[in-house]
Amino acid sequence: MPEAEQGGGESTRNVVTALAANVGVGVVKLFAGLLSGSGALLSEAAHSAGDSTTELLLLVALRRSDRPADRQHPFGYGKERYFWSLLAAVAIFVSGAAFSIFEGIHTIVGPNEDSGMRWISYPALALAFVFAGTSLRVAVRQLRAQIRRRHQSLRQYIANPVDPTVNSVTLEDSAALVGICLAALGVGLHQLTGSKVWDGLASLAIGCLLLVVTFVLARTCEALLIGKQADPQLMRAIEQRLEEQDEVVDVVDLLTMLTGTGRVLVCTRVDFVDTVSAGELERACVRVAGQLTEEFPELDEIFIQPASRADPALRARVRGRYGHALADETGDD
Numbered sequence: 001m002p003e004a005e006q007g008g009g010e011s012t013r014n015v016v017t018a019l020a021a022n023v024g025v026g027v028v029k030l031f032a033g034l035l036s037g038s039g040a041l042l043s044e045a046a047h048s049a050g051d052s053t054t055e056l057l058l059l060v061a062l063r064r065s066d067r068p069a070d071r072q073h074p075f076g077y078g079k080e081r082y083f084w085s086l087l088a089a090v091a092i093f094v095s096g097a098a099f100s101i102f103e104g105i106h107t108i109v110g111p112n113e114d115s116g117m118r119w120i121s122y123p124a125l126a127l128a129f130v131f132a133g134t135s136l137r138v139a140v141r142q143l144r145a146q147i148r149r150r151h152q153s154l155r156q157y158i159a160n161p162v163d164p165t166v167n168s169v170t171l172e173d174s175a176a177l178v179g180i181c182l183a184a185l186g187v188g189l190h191q192l193t194g195s196k197v198w199d200g201l202a203s204l205a206i207g208c209l210l211l212v213v214t215f216v217l218a219r220t221c222e223a224l225l226i227g228k229q230a231d232p233q234l235m236r237a238i239e240q241r242l243e244e245q246d247e248v249v250d251v252v253d254l255l256t257m258l259t260g261t262g263r264v265l266v267c268t269r270v271d272f273v274d275t276v277s278a279g280e281l282e283r284a285c286v287r288v289a290g291q292l293t294e295e296f297p298e299l300d301e302i303f304i305q306p307a308s309r310a311d312p313a314l315r316a317r318v319r320g321r322y323g324h325a326l327a328d329e330t331g332d333d
Contacts, residue, residue, distance in 0.1 A: 011165045012062050014142050018169045019055035021135035022048045025128040032124030039107030040183040040202035041121055043100035047179050047206060050096030051172045054088040058165045061085055065260055075301065078260010082224040085164035089217035097210035104203030107196055121187045129180050136173035143170050163261040164221055175213045179206045230256035230264045234296065238266060241292060247276050247284040251326050252307045253318050263300040269307035269314065281306065
């Protein structure tokens, strides 16, 4: 079963869980922030509002990206998930980071607005920590499942993500826990020292944290939208399977692109044995494409083009892209 089908339901449950947690946490933070006058808590309420907006956009991404291919979009709508995830990252910046930085500056330079109910911040933050921790646990469970399916380490998966919704929820929930700790530290130091500067500094720190989250998520979506290649391990496996075929002399070029979560486009130029007839070549391409699809279900479309490894222009293009001609790896120069 393709990864998109395996993880689609999990991603939806993951996002819905995160949305419910963030709405509940945001309401608690907002009331506590208004009652206590804490800028850090209000910043955390804005943080939760940003995360909730993000989850709504991710739900849109999951729904729209599952539409089947049509005449206008022959490779499907998989990249919609990347586009809406990019908008979700922007939402974190607009409604979370910007407000937190503004609130931090306002708290530091503005008048002292101590309501005397600062104690209410602690149970509110404790409850928020429980909600965010529960959501993070669900997200991490799905993240580990995807890592196992792809036979990768955590570091390899983070470097080559295929589903930005999983990364978004995991990173948001992790940032939420850190933000709650920062808010608690700011409120505690404010109460201990009597200086509102600590509360304002906590808000600024939360804003900077959200800026980092925005940057990381935006860069991930940028790479996927531009047209990122498939996992290098998958590419090596495809090349190996192609070169194992009796009709194949060498793989001259191999291009892949992620067209959606669990969807990979493959275009390869192959040097076939010269004695193969046109009919045999046609049957070989059909057979090889079927074998690759069966072994690697994430391959959505496969195009195989006959080519000569002696073509200097083609070899120069491949060298310019990968730093070497693919035939160099087998010593067939």
